[in-house]
Amino acid sequence: MLPDTIQTKEDTLRRFNKELMSLAKNPIIDSGDLDPALNVLTESISRALDCERCSIWFYSEAKISIQCLDLFILSENSHNSGMELFQNDFPHYFEVLREQRLIIADEAVADDATKEFARNYLIPLNIVSMLDAPILMDGKLIGIICNEQVGNTRVWTLEEQTFVGSIADMLPRIFQAVERKKAQEELKKANERLEHTVRARTKIILSQKEELEHQIKMAKKIQEALLPVTLPKSKYLDLQFLYTPMMELGGDFVDFLYDEKDSTLGFFICDVSGHGVSAALLASMVKMSYFNWRSFLQNPEYGMTQIYDSLRGKFAGHFITAILGTLNVKTGEGQMTNAGHCPPVLLRPGKKPQVFHQTGALLTDLIPLKLETISFHLDPGDRLVLYTDGIVETFNSKKEMFSEERLLSILDSSRAESLQGLCQKVFLEVNHFIKETQGHEGLSDDLTILALERKSENS
Structure with a gap:
């Protein structure tokens, strides 16, 4: 080179x-x-x-x-x-x-x-x-x-x-x-494996979700079957109730029993703490706890004690508020035993609503049983309203509570309404208050109201 x-x-x-x-x-x-x-x-x-x-x-x-x-x-x-x-x-x-x-x-x-x-x-x-x-x-x-x-x-x-x-x-x-x-x-393969796993898991979750929704629907039907299908009929009585659960299943419950022979009406309302499946299960257990109601129809305090004894040890951290009452629709004489529930309201024509504040203690394993029983009298035209705290403790977007005062004002201004109209107006005002006109997504608790009116024989 x-x-x-x-x-x-x-x-x-x-x-x-x-x-x-x-x-x-x-x-x-x-x-x-x-x-x-x-x-x-x-x-x-x-x-x-x-x-x-x-x-x-x-x-x-x-x-x-x-x-x-x-x-x-x-x-x-x-x-x-x-x-x-x-x-x-x-x-x-x-x-x-x-x-x-x-x-x-x-x-x-x-x-x-x-x-x-x-x-x-x-x-x-x-x-x-x-x-x-x-x-x-x-x-x-x-x-x-x-x-x-x-x-x-x-x-x-x-x-x-x-x-x-x-x-x-x-x-x-x-x-x-x-x-x-x-x-x-490797990252692509890992992502593909992850996507495959996610798709498989999602498919399983959706299947489980569908099954759970089906089970919840079945549970809802069972729970609805525990509610009164028909209301007691008497010329001395008008009776109505409305119930809307916050979720598919709820913890509120109402029931009635009428002994036509003695003209005696038994009425019951309760509220289980919490929402959803657990509350609904306990509410169903409440229903089963007074299967022999007819035997103590005229002794509500004994009946509430029976309910408490049947549920003792089964509250699982929940508590229950309830009212068990009895009314002779002919004479208007009645009694109510309250276990920590919202105070009932008596509506008399021409008078301000009367609130029964004796509420007793709620039902739970954590404290001893302490009940309050009061006697009351209904003249023809008098109304008795019971409700759960989902009504008065509902909040609006401004964090304002619906309150007992607002409820009493609505009840006082609805004297001309039918009993059914009265219940519907309360629910309408609650929904308006929380500004939820499309369903009940804004509810923070189950809503229940029970109203009865004594009528004269000729009305």
């Missing part, structure tokens, strides 16, 4: 720089596909140097050998891979590699670093010169780029050494792209 002139060196540098720039912009280098990227590098080096053989080798995991990931043979325009060199066979070469420096072997058969390859590798393949550049990643040696001149001896110029070294510096970029692509593919 003729000595380079200054102009030749400049041309060579420009050519190498152009090749490096082309490689830097080549999308294959950053594609994350290892084999195509290595193919591009070995071909580029071989053609730029006009070197017959260019290969890229990487250390095995145990660092006891180097494996050829790609070998380009210029005259054949072909790529090969898979060869492996072991440290035990070429100890001095591996020792030189550990020094992380260029191996410049113009006379490869005689050079101290490469002469171990002479008999089995260099001479059979007619390789006369070698130029090996270390590949470093994070400061650690991971492999080499090996350039092998076939035929005539070659003196590797400084420009060629710098060019190969620059190519070696590009290898970590390729492996970073490979790792990045691998991570992206």
